[in-house]
Amino acid sequence: MARGEISDPLLPLNTGVHLFVDNYYIENSSSLQFQNGKIEKDLDHPLVHPEYPWENAVHFYTSFLQVPADLSIHGKAMYLLYYACAASYQVLFNSTVSVCVANSTDGINWQKPLLWYYPFTANGTQSARPTNIVFVTETNEFLGSIFLDRGKRTPRLEIFKMTYENSPQRFVYIGTSPDGFKWTAGTKPAHPKAGLSDTQTVMLYSGNNGGEYVLYGRYNSDVANTSVYCPGSWSDYRHAVVTLSTESAFGPWTESVEAFPLGSPDPIQCFDNYNPAALFYNNVYFLFPSGYLHWAQSDSGAPIQRAAQNDGVMDIRLAVSHLAHGPFTFPTRDPFISRGIGTVDPKSKLVNGTGSDRDAGFVFSSANGLLDPDFIRSDVVTPSAWMYHVYWGSQTTHAGGGAFLGRYWPDAYSGIFRARLRREGYVSLATLTSDPTGKGWFTSKVLSLPEKKDGQQLLLYINAEIATAGYLAIQFEDGLTGNPIPGFTFDECKTLHGNGIRQLLEWKTQNGTYSADLTPLVNYPNGVRFHVHVGHTKLYAFILSYV
Numbered sequence: 001m002a003r004g005e006i007s008d009p010l011l012p013l014n015t016g017v018h019l020f021v022d023n024y025y026i027e028n029s030s031s032l033q034f035q036n037g038k039i040e041k042d043l044d045h046p047l048v049h050p051e052y053p054w055e056n057a058v059h060f061y062t063s064f065l066q067v068p069a070d071l072s073i074h075g076k077a078m079y080l081l082y083y084a085c086a087a088s089y090q091v092l093f094n095s096t097v098s099v100c101v102a103n104s105t106d107g108i109n110w111q112k113p114l115l116w117y118y119p120f121t122a123n124g125t126q127s128a129r130p131t132n133i134v135f136v137t138e139t140n141e142f143l144g145s146i147f148l149d150r151g152k153r154t155p156r157l158e159i160f161k162m163t164y165e166n167s168p169q170r171f172v173y174i175g176t177s178p179d180g181f182k183w184t185a186g187t188k189p190a191h192p193k194a195g196l197s198d199t200q201t202v203m204l205y206s207g208n209n210g211g212e213y214v215l216y217g218r219y220n221s222d223v224a225n226t227s228v229y230c231p232g233s234w235s236d237y238r239h240a241v242v243t244l245s246t247e248s249a250f251g252p253w254t255e256s257v258e259a260f261p262l263g264s265p266d267p268i269q270c271f272d273n274y275n276p277a278a279l280f281y282n283n284v285y286f287l288f289p290s291g292y293l294h295w296a297q298s299d300s301g302a303p304i305q306r307a308a309q310n311d312g313v314m315d316i317r318l319a320v321s322h323l324a325h326g327p328f329t330f331p332t333r334d335p336f337i338s339r340g341i342g343t344v345d346p347k348s349k350l351v352n353g354t355g356s357d358r359d360a361g362f363v364f365s366s367a368n369g370l371l372d373p374d375f376i377r378s379d380v381v382t383p384s385a386w387m388y389h390v391y392w393g394s395q396t397t398h399a400g401g402g403a404f405l406g407r408y409w410p411d412a413y414s415g416i417f418r419a420r421l422r423r424e425g426y427v428s429l430a431t432l433t434s435d436p437t438g439k440g441w442f443t444s445k446v447l448s449l450p451e452k453k454d455g456q457q458l459l460l461y462i463n464a465e466i467a468t469a470g471y472l473a474i475q476f477e478d479g480l481t482g483n484p485i486p487g488f489t490f491d492e493c494k495t496l497h498g499n500g501i502r503q504l505l506e507w508k509t510q511n512g513t514y515s516a517d518l519t520p521l522v523n524y525p526n527g528v529r530f531h532v533h534v535g536h537t538k539l540y541a542f543i544l545s546y547v
Contacts, residue, residue, distance in 0.1 A: 010446050017541050017542075018544070024322045026429075027445045028443045030442070031441070034429055034430075035427065036318055037422060043358045047081060047417065048110065049413070049414070052132075054085060054086075054087050054131050058084075058392070059084035061084040061200050062367070063081075063143065065080040065148070065368060078104065081102045081103070083099070083143070084142055085099070096137060098136050099162075100132045102132065117131075142199075144172065144367070149161045149249060157178040158177075158178070160183075162183060166189075171190075174250070199218050201215065202277060209246060216259065216276035218241065219239060239273075240259045240273050242259045242276075242324065243256045260329070273292070281370055282541075284320055288369065290364050291316075291335070292312055295312040310399065313397055314363060315337065316338075318331065318426065343356060357395075359417065362396075366392065371389070371418055385422065387425075394414035439535045456547060460474075460518055461502045461505070462474075463500070463503070464496070464498075472496040474530050474531065475530070476529070477530070493506075493507050501540075
C-alpha cells in the first residue's frame with residue numbers, strides 16, 4: 001500500500017495473542033521468511049502404548065481434548081485422549097473398530113479407566129473384563145475427532161461430540177456424550193455427502209463469525225489425483241476439503257472446497273495429503289496433513305494384496321489459515337514432525353524394530369493435538385514457556401499401522417507421543433539463514449489498538465528468539481503519512497536482545513526513564529503501523545495486554 005493511503009477499514013486489534021504465521025498483519029517486509037517451529041520428540045515416554053489384549057493395536061486415528069473443570073468428571077481440568085484400538089486377532093478390514101480412552105490431570109501420568117460399557121471376552125472364551133473402550137463403530141469404520149460443542153443451542157448432555165465414519169458409503173456421523181466417557185451413537189449422517197469421511201474426519205466449533213462448525217474431511221474432488229497412477233495404489237480420496245455451518249453440527253453446510261491444492265513443489269506421482277487433522281488456536285486454523293508416499297505393491301511387506309496395494313510411509317506437515325475455509329498455506333513443505341531414524345528390513349518390509357526409533361515407520365497427528373500445560377493451572381500469572389503436540393507413531397509402514405499391526409507384526413512398536421515446542425511456536429517469522437547479516441524488517445498493516453480501560457496501561461510484548469548477536473526494535477508510525485510518531489521511534493525504543501515469550505517493549509521518555517504505555521496511540525486519528533527491525537531473530541507472536 002502506498003504512503004498516503006489508509007486501509008479501509010483499519011485492521012482492529014484486540015488484547016491477547018496474535019501469531020506470526022502468515023501475512024495477515026504484515027503490509028511489507030524484506031529478508032524474512034516463515035518457518036516451521038522447532039519441535040522436540042519424546043519417544044521414551046509415550047502417553048499411550050499397547051497394554052491390554054483389546055488394544056494390541058493402537059491405531060493411528062487419534063483425537064485429543066482439553067476438558068475444563070466445569071465439564072470434567074473429576075471437577076478439575078483434565079485431558080482426554082481417544083484412539084482406535086483392536087485385539088491381536090482382529091483384522092480391521094473385517095472387524096468392528098473400538099474407540100479407547102485415556103485421561104490425565106497433569107499431561108504426564110495417564111490412566112486408562114476400566115469400565116463395563118464394552119467388556120472384553122477374548123474371542124468369547126474367557127470371563128468378561130472391564131475395558132477402556134467407550135465406543136464401537138461398524139466394520140472398517142473409524143474414529144474421527146472429539147470436540148466440545150459450545151453452540152448456544154447445544155443441550156448440556158450433548159456437549160461432547162465425536163465424529164466417526166459410518167456405513168459403506170462413509171458418511172460422517174456424530175456421537176454425543178455428557179462427560180466424554182458414556183457415548184450415544186448418531187442416528188443419521190451429519191453431512192449429506194457420502195465419502196467425506198474417508199480417513200479421519202475432524203470437526204470443531206469456533207467462535208468466529210458469531211460461532212461456526214467446521215468440518216475437515218477428504219473427498220475425491222475434480223482435481224487430478226497424484227496417486228492414481230502410482231504402481232500398486234488405489235484411486236484414493238486424497239484431497240483435504242472443508243465445509244462450514246453456522247447453524248449446528250448437522251448443517252446446513254456450505255459446499256465443500258479444497259483446503260489446499262496438491263502439486264508443485266510436491267511430487268507429481270505417488271504422493272498425497274492423507275490426514276486433515278485440525279486445530280483452532282489463537283484465532284488461527286492449523287492443519288497437520290500427513291504427506292503420504294505410496295509404495296508399489298512389490299515394495300510392501302503386507303501379507304494380503306488389499307493392504308499391499310495401499311502401503312507406504314508418511315510424515316506430518318503443517319498448513320495455516322486465518323479463515324476456516326482457507327486458503328491454507330504451508331510455511332514450508334518440510335516436515336513439522338518427521339519420521340524417526342530407521343531402516344526397512346528387506347524381507348519383512350518392516351522397519352527394523354531393534355535398531356530404529358519407535359516412530360520410524362510413519363507418523364500421524366492427533367486431531368486437536370495441542371496439549372497446553374497452562375490449561376490445567378489454576379492461576380497462570382506467567383505463561384509456561386513450552387507446550388506440546390500429540391501425535392501417533394509406529395515402526396510399521398501404512399499397511400501395518402492400519403489393519404494388521406497386532407496380527408502380523410506383533411513386535412513392531414506403536415504408540416501416542418507428545419512433542420515439545422515453544423509456546424505459540426508452531427510457526428515463526430524469521431530472518432534468512434542465507435543472509436550472513438541476519439537483518440530483516442517489516443511494516444504492519446494500518447491498525448487500530450484496543451479501546452482504553454480506565455486507569456490501565458496498554459502494553460506490547462513480543463514472543464521472540466533473538467540471538468546473542470541479534471536485536472529487535474519497533475517504532476510506531478502514522479497510518480496515513482508513514483512518519484514516526486514522537487515518543488515511539490526507533491531511536492527511543494529500548495532494543496531487545498533476549499530469548500523470551502513475553503518480552504516487554506519500552507520507549508525512552510523525555511525525563512530519561514522508559515515507558516511501555518501505548519494508550520497515547522489508542523484512537524490515533526490515522527491509525528498506526530508498527531515498523532520492526534530485527535537481526536538474527538525468530539518472531540512467534542505479539543501480545544497486547546491492559547494492566
